[in-house]
Amino acid sequence: MEEIIYLNGNNLTIANVIKIAEKGYKVDFPEHIKQNIIKIREGLEKQLSEHPEIKIYGTNVGCGDLKDETITPESFESYQVKYIKAHNCGTGNPLPIEIVRGIMVIRLNSFAKGLSAIRMSTCQLMIDMLNNDVTPWVLEEGSVGASGDLIPLAMIGASLIGLPESKAYYKGELLSSQEALKRANLKPIKLGAKEAMGLTNGSNFISSIAAFAIRDAEILLNTASVTSALSLEAIRGEKDAFSNLINDNRPHKGQLYIANQIRNLIKGSMRTTKEAQIFEYPGQIKDSIKVRVQDRYSFRAIPQVHGPVYEAIEKLKETLTIEINSATDNPLFFVDEKGFFHAKSGANFHGQPLANVIDYLKLSITTLGLVTDKRTFSLLDKYLNFGLPADLAHDHSKGDTGLMLTQYAGAARAAESRVLSTPASVMSVSTSANQEDFVSMGSIGVIHLRKVIYNTQIILGVELLCALRALQMSYDILPEELRQLGQGTDIVYNALNKELPPVDEDQYMRLDMEKAIELIKSGKVLDLVKDIINE
Numbered sequence: 352m353e354e355i356i357y358l359n360g361n362n363l364t365i366a367n368v369i370k371i372a373e374k375g376y377k378v379d380f381p382e383h384i385k386q387n388i389i390k391i392r393e394g395l396e397k398q399l400s401e402h403p404e405i406k407i408y409g410t411n412v413g414c415g416d417l418k419d420e421t422i423t424p425e426s427f428e429s430y431q432v433k434y435i436k437a438h439n440c441g442t443g444n445p446l447p448i449e450i451v452r453g454i455m456v457i458r459l460n461s462f463a464k465g466l467s468a469i470r471m472s473t474c475q476l477m478i479d480m481l482n483n484d485v486t487p488w489v490l491e492e493g494s495v496g497a498s499g500d501l502i503p504l505a506m507i508g509a510s511l512i513g514l515p516e517s518k519a520y521y522k523g524e525l526l527s528s529q530e531a532l533k534r535a536n537l538k539p540i541k542l543g544a545k546e547a548m549g550l551t552n553g554s555n556f557i558s559s560i561a562a563f564a565i566r567d568a569e570i571l572l573n574t575a576s577v578t579s580a581l582s583l584e585a586i587r588g589e590k591d592a593f594s595n596l597i598n599d600n601r602p603h604k605g606q607l608y609i610a611n612q613i614r615n616l617i618k619g620s621m622r623t624t625k626e627a628q629i630f631e632y633p634g635q636i637k638d639s640i641k642v643r644v645q646d647r648y649s650f651r652a653i654p655q656v657h658g659p660v661y662e663a664i665e666k667l668k669e670t671l672t673i674e675i676n677s678a679t680d681n682p683l684f685f686v687d688e689k690g691f692f693h694a695k696s697g698a699n700f701h702g703q704p705l706a707n708v709i710d711y712l713k714l715s716i717t718t719l720g721l722v723t724d725k726r727t728f729s730l731l732d733k734y735l736n737f738g739l740p741a742d743l744a745h746d747h748s749k750g751d752t753g754l755m756l757t758q759y760a761g762a763a764r765a766a767e768s769r770v771l772s773t774p775a776s777v778m779s780v781s782t783s784a785n786q787e788d789f790v791s792m793g794s795i796g797v798i799h800l801r802k803v804i805y806n807t808q809i810i811l812g813v814e815l816l817c818a819l820r821a822l823q824m825s826y827d828i829l830p831e832e833l834r835q836l837g838q839g840t841d842i843v844y845n846a847l848n849k850e851l852p853p854v855d856e857d858q859y860m861r862l863d864m865e866k867a868i869e870l871i872k873s874g875k876v877l878d879l880v881k882d883i884i885n886e
Contacts (some may be wrong), residue, residue, distance in 0.1 A: 429545075660719050
């Protein structure tokens with residue numbers, strides 16, 4: 352039985368956006384939503400016919416700086432085509448198919464609120480495209496995140512009307528839009544008054560990318576607890592910093608969440624006991640053989656530094672859930688209790704509510720990458736790693752370099768994230784002859800958020816690899832009674848020994864890194880401890 356998610360404009364979830372966009376769930380409107388869409392459209396057409404003197408933005412007058420220029424009824428249809436053509440100014444790389452599908456889902460959910468006066472036939476074509484695996488080809492650059500994500504959304508509109516210059520995927524194969532529709536037994540549509548602008552209003556490009564970013568950021572943050580717990584075990588770290596006494600008395604939600612995860616992962620560990628800390632490794636620097644009072648911040652402050660990332664994710668999730676269930680068109684149309692039709696212009700398409708919290712998450716994940724890189728640095732530095740070999744190299748006399756250069760790879764990504772975490776939401780540049788004089792640039796912020804997540808996946812992959820190698824090299828050195836890892840870290844260590852077995856000399860490092868990074872991205876590391884981490 353096919354899974355169908357019905358859109359009603361009010362209860363779309365981020366998870367359901369991803370199910371439709373990535374997992375292939377079908378989509379439709381309930382019948383009462385369809386009837387309401389038809390009713391509002393009939394109201395607009397009646398208004399245009401009976402009261403042409405009433406000016407409606409983007410309908411019988413132009414858009415942007417051309418808001419005062421009249422469009423005659425004879426030009427309504429041709430104007431839609433010209434509008435779509437003129438707005439197809441995209442540059443850059445193509446968006447992934449799932450993100451474009453997410454844009455379409457979110458746009459349809461806005462239409463489901465019945466305030467856009469879009470035709471049901473136009474909505475139906477979008478629904479049919481989603482359900483038959485036809486996805487417009489959309490480039491990632493062009494939106495300023497204000498008057499709707501105009502340019503990327505117009506590229507979707509170009510596929511709907513079958514412009515010969517436009518492209519679309521059919522079952523993953525890139526074709527002309529006309530050919531893609533034809534293969535799916537669908538036909539391009541002719542748009543009526545207001546529809547071209549209706550297709551391009553709303554911050555749906557920002558929202559779709561943000562939906563997938565939230566999913567990836569949650570995996571990233573929770574996996575960071577696992578990698579940091581492995582690093583803590585590798586240095587025989589001090590665990591008081593994660594105690595209830597410390598963290599319950601500064602009860603930020605994120606701090607409590609992360610501290611609980613670390614406690615669960617290292618529960619039962621003997622490597623984090625005082626006895627293990629004072630055990631002398633061969634060749635260990637004498638000053639480091641002592642009972643640990645406290646570790647450096649990158650270990651001791653994991654709850655305080657990772658915790659705010661949790662809160663930033665939750666804030667974006669809250670904001671995005673409101674956004675994907677909002678009417679983001681302009682103008683909005685409604686019929687009052689007396690049956691009179693009304694149009695009201697505003698700025699519900701403006702991306703600032705999203706742009707601000709996207710920047711918040713972006714800089715939070717950047718700090719996660721930076722502190723992770725510090726832990727990796729510590730694992731490799733013989734003066735900071737409490738008896739582990741310098742650079743985790745097996746035999747310096749034979750020229751082994753160890754994992755020194757993996758930290759370079761992570762440091763480069765950490766540095767780029769610093770640059771990308773500059774807030775885009777304060778970078779407004781005026782457009783449309785100052786009619787649109789303050790724009791959100793949330794579109795740029797969310798593209799940077801994707802890259803910061805990618806960077807941090809690499810940084811975590813490097814920590815995972817270094818922590819694993821450190822544990823493999825030191826496991827048999829400790830007396831048997833002090834070797835035991837925590838209930839979570841032990842599961843991960845044993846599983847990773849199969850994925851990345853111990854080595855006794857330098858390897859072609861890129862292959863090891865790729866395996867470690869894929870374990871992070873895929874969520875496989877997190878899956879190993881899903882029943883333990885949030886007990």
